[in-house]
Amino acid sequence: AQTVTQSQPEMSVQEAETVTLSCTYDTSESDYYLFWYKQPPSRQMILVIRQEAYKQQNATENRFSVNFQKAAKSFSLKISDSQLGDAAMYFCAYRRIYGDDKIIFGKGTRLHILP
Amino acid sequence: DAGVIQSPRHEVTEMGQEVTLRCKPISGHDYLFWYRQTMMRGLELLIYFNNNVPIDDSGMPEDRFSAKMPNASFSTLKIQPSEPRDSAVYFCASSPAGGAGAYNEQFFGPGTRLTVL
Numbered sequence: 397a398q399t400v401t402q403s404q405p406e407m408s409v410q411e412a413e414t415v416t417l418s419c420t421y422d423t424s425e426s427d428y429y430l431f432w433y434k435q436p437p438s439r440q441m442i443l444v445i446r447q448e449a450y451k452q453q454n455a456t457e458n459r460f461s462v463n464f465q466k467a468a469k470s471f472s473l474k475i476s477d478s479q480l481g482d483a484a485m486y487f488c489a490y491r492r493i494y495g496d497d498k499i500i501f502g503k504g505t506r507l508h509i510l511p
Numbered sequence: 512d513a514g515v516i517q518s519p520r521h522e523v524t525e526m527g528q529e530v531t532l533r534c535k536p537i538s539g540h541d542y543l544f545w546y547r548q549t550m551m552r553g554l555e556l557l558i559y560f561n562n563n564v565p566i567d568d569s570g571m572p573e574d575r576f577s578a579k580m581p582n583a584s585f586s587t588l589k590i591q592p593s594e595p596r597d598s599a600v601y602f603c604a605s606s607p608a609g610g611a612g613a614y615n616e617q618f619f620g621p622g623t624r625l626t627v628l
Contacts, residue, residue: 440619497606498542499617
């Protein structure tokens, strides 16, 4: 069965600095999708960035980028120029391309932004 | 599009009462998911539907929980009777049809915060 592990329950970063959130996953599939979701205090789950496993190029969305290491089954999220609005819980997630349509979520990392 | 709509946003009830949570998915989405989020257990998938048909309900904690999707635009999650340990935030999410070439991103509703006294 697929699993997603986020080993950092909480992290803090100074405003304007860069922070990296870690995520590892376990799967026997060769093709799949990976996601990072953000959940601010409002509780709304918001998709931050997504990656297709068959693409070697790392996804980037403005200040958010990923470091996708397929062989290592690692999918970290880098936030550059951290802003107060980035404070949230971040969830790493996995989904198969074929078959089971469930998304498997990690336990989350709570990110604090220090002014 | 208004996004996924959930009601109510907050529900406070007493132990033993029946609770019904409602969800309207994004129009055209084929999949609907119900999640429960607590501090202790994180985000748990309870059940999901494809084209109104329940596909996997292995996450439903016990017989007190039931979910229905009578049509493509409406789903309910019912707890009867409710217990204090059911207190949590319940999310509904929807996604378009899957397969290669589709990201299968799930779009979440704002959640219902349930408190059972």
